[in-house]
Amino acid sequence: MSEGVPVALVVGGSGDIGLAIASRLGRLGYQLVITGRTSERLDRAVNRLREQGAQVRGVPLDLRDEGEIERLFTGLQVPPLDVTVNAAGIAEAKSILRATAAHYQETLAVNLIGAALVARESLKVMRKAGKGTIINVASTGGREGQKGFAAYCASKAGLSVLSDSLREEAARYGIRVATISPDKVDTRMHGEDPARARMVPPDDVAEAVTFLLRLSPLAVVREIRLDQQGPRDAST
Numbered sequence: 430m431s432e433g434v435p436v437a438l439v440v441g442g443s444g445d446i447g448l449a450i451a452s453r454l455g456r457l458g459y460q461l462v463i464t465g466r467t468s469e470r471l472d473r474a475v476n477r478l479r480e481q482g483a484q485v486r487g488v489p490l491d492l493r494d495e496g497e498i499e500r501l502f503t504g505l506q507v508p509p510l511d512v513t514v515n516a517a518g519i520a521e522a523k524s525i526l527r528a529t530a531a532h533y534q535e536t537l538a539v540n541l542i543g544a545a546l547v548a549r550e551s552l553k554v555m556r557k558a559g560k561g562t563i564i565n566v567a568s569t570g571g572r573e574g575q576k577g578f579a580a581y582c583a584s585k586a587g588l589s590v591l592s593d594s595l596r597e598e599a600a601r602y603g604i605r606v607a608t609i610s611p612d613k614v615d616t617r618m619h620g621e622d623p624a625r626a627r628m629v630p631p632d633d634v635a636e637a638v639t640f641l642l643r644l645s646p647l648a649v650v651r652e653i654r655l656d657q658q659g660p661r662d663a664s665t
């Protein structure tokens with residue numbers, strides 16, 4: 430990592446939304462650290478970002494493993510770490526009648542506890558510098574619930590409230606915390622769904638991230654909610 434150049438960590442940077450965010454941040458001149466669970470997808474994302482001229486390191490990470498999360502931060506050898514974006518997640522469809530304890534545990538482990546531990550480690554690094562921004566990608570599902578996605582929605586509701594608590598704790602160190610809650614975004618999470626064409630483009634989530642970072646350190650937007658344009662029923 431080069432000194433004096435801002436550093437952004439995008440957890441889930443190998444995913445469709447994470448890669449769009451990393452790509453924008455790279456273009457803005459951030460040095461990037463991106464993570465993904467599988468190395469093939471991570472390598473592809475790193476190569477894509479390098480082709481765009483970004484300075485980037487890819488680190489495989491399983492968010493279900495607290496030790497791996499701690500080692501990611503030990504290996505970062507920053508401070509300063511200017512920005513952390515929690516953009517990893519899983520969403521498995523399962524009705525409440527079919528949902529098992531293992532299903533809830535897996536979803537919460539990745540989407541909520543993993544993100545919470547990344548936020549904790551980011552806070553430790555950022556507070557030394559007395560500045561930084563942590564952005565958590567939650568979901569409108571965490572505010573309203575969605576049929577067939579109870580575990581996912583519960584995990585995102587938890588992440589939204591966790592973000593609110595984190596904001597209160599982090600403020601005293603000069604660290605800002607924001608939540609982005611998108612509606613359906615056009616990513617591989619939706620497979621072959623023909624409605625993808627009408628979903629929010631991943632780049633709009635990236636635009637929301639850059640907007641948050643353009644604000645002065647004296648201002649914070651608690652939550653950006655990105656809904657799909659048009660009547661909600663038309664897309665489901």
Ligand SMILES: NC(=O)c1ccc[n+]([C@@H]2O[C@H](COP(=O)([O-])OP(=O)(O)OC[C@H]3O[C@@H](n4cnc5c(N)ncnc54)[C@H](OP(=O)(O)O)[C@@H]3O)[C@@H](O)[C@H]2O)c1
Nearest residue numbers: 441443444445446465466467491492517518568613614616
């Ligand atoms: N797509 C939507 O409609 C939508 C709407 C609202 C919010 N979101 C949220 O946006 C975020 C990104 O979603 P996306 O649509 O871009 O999905 P995606 O393309 O599937 O990306 C998901 C990312 O999370 C990583 N990941 C999955 N399991 C992991 C684990 N156990 N440990 C570490 N990383 C793991 C994936 O790595 P691998 O690729 O290696 O598995 C990938 O980098 C998620 O939090 C999602 O809930 C999505």
